[in-house]
Amino acid sequence: MAGEEIKKQIESAVKAFSDGELRDRALNLFNVLGYNTSRQNSFENKTWAEFKEHFVKDSFSEEKALAKEWSYVDILFQVSKDEVTGELGLFDTGKVNDTIIESYLFFTIALKGESYSRTQLSNISREINKLFPMPVMVLFKYNG
Numbered sequence: 001m002a003g004e005e006i007k008k009q010i011e012s013a014v015k016a017f018s019d020g021e022l023r024d025r026a027l028n029l030f031n032v033l034g035y036n037t038s039r040q041n042s043f044e045n046k047t048w049a050e051f052k053e054h055f056v057k058d059s060f061s062e063e064k065a066l067a068k069e070w071s072y073v074d075i076l077f078q079v080s081k082d083e084v085t086g087e088l089g090l091f092d093t094g095k096v097n098d099t100i101i102e103s104y105l106f107f108t109i110a111l112k113g114e115s116y117s118r119t120q121l122s123n124i125s126r127e128i129n130k131l132f133p134m135p136v137m138v139l140f141k142y143n144g
Helices: 003-018 022-032 048-055 081-088 118-130
Strands: 070-080 103-111 136-141
Touching: 003 022, 022 070, 022 103, 022 136, 048 070, 118 136
Parallel strands: 103 136
Antiparallel strands: 070 103
């Protein structure tokens, strides 16, 4: 596919976030970007409470993660080592800080506020990444 066509598809996928189901829009965007996996799962209620029940441990800071700002959270999919090296070519599975990386998790979170700094979004991502043995990628949606 030509570069211009891919750019148009990405632009269209991003613009589609203004309405519709966040999970569907996120999966569509990642599909356009080449992330195709059958390892999909979804929360039932897609709430902070459900995320907390399943994953939060003592080391997690709700304050740093701005948990009160979460209006929606869902796990999208997991990309395994075989999918990473075979299809994507975007990530290198190997050692990072003496940890062998063989998969990645993808979440999406909608936030209530109008704007967030890069530091705030990074803090949310860091707190979530503390909870898992593999890297977690987070797609944020806020301000429509």
